[in-house]
Amino acid sequence: MHELSIAQAVVRTVLAAVGDAQVEAVELTVGALSGVVPTALEFAWDVATAGTALQGAALVVTSVPTTVWCRRCAAVVQPELGFACPTCGDLSGDLRSGRELEVTSARLREDSDEAVRA
């Protein structure tokens, strides 16, 4: 349960980038192998944003599945268990996605500039 640390890191990253602008939503990309559980992150989000300029902003999580390159099938496949190809069963350590843990973007409120000037 390190999602609170992760949520706090997201808050720091966004605030450093947008300054005082009013943020409506923060978009996050989370890979299946990142070690971060989206539901736990959503739970931690309210706590991490409380008292910051991001309070009330929504957290939008895009999950990325684990995919590997299967040499036998010559294709990127989505393994069902571990890193085994669902078609031929071959094991592959050639990871193509799943480790992502990224703040993709921040969506600003329409009245953001007014808020900054005020």
Add this chain to the structure above:
Amino acid sequence: MTATADGTATGPRIVDLRRGVLEKNDLLAQALRERFAAAAVAVSNWVSSPGTGKTALLERLLERADEAGVAAGVLVGDCATDNDARRLAATGAPVRQIVTEGLCHLEADMLTTHLDDWAAAGVELAALDLLVVENVGNLVCPTSYDLGEGARVALLSVTEGEDKPLKYPQLFASSDLVVLTKTDLAAAVEFDEQAALRAIATVAPHRPVLRTSARTGEGVDALLDALLAGPSSVVPHHPEEAP
């Protein structure tokens, strides 16, 4: 800086960030990696569940390192107490406890701070050949945090169940070396080694696996060699082909 400075004032008011959430940790970890390289010290990050026997195995490893003339040190993370550091310090090796005060994993900035404090206390990284970072006992959270280590070691005891790698694929997939511990108990708990090796291979194909026992000393020399030479020097154990 305001959002408009990014040229997003027209069209959808979306600020493109594409920043790693753990960017700060990753930068600190990269600095640590360079620091370790400059000091020519082999650093490994040991991750397992509590009770796998990391500390007992480390005690044996430190004894063996001392006999072999290898200067080894340990940074040991725990949520509370310095029990592990006191146990390990009995071997005579430099040992420093990192108390995380409840945090479930180590982060790069903790290592930086403790290495600085260690240096101030007269323990120089450059004097070490080997540094082991014993992470907080936890199979999930430490996997997200790069500590600048040369090798991440995932440990699994024979008493834990052969399918643990399938249940916690993140750790095993991100490891460089898998260490089986407490092999002296394997028969008593009817440990199915082939099933465990298959489970490891499923989530971490071609990962080298070492069998160790702190009680009998099995594999301790091989572990020391692997940590000093890098995990690729270990010949992988593969599960026997199904008939």
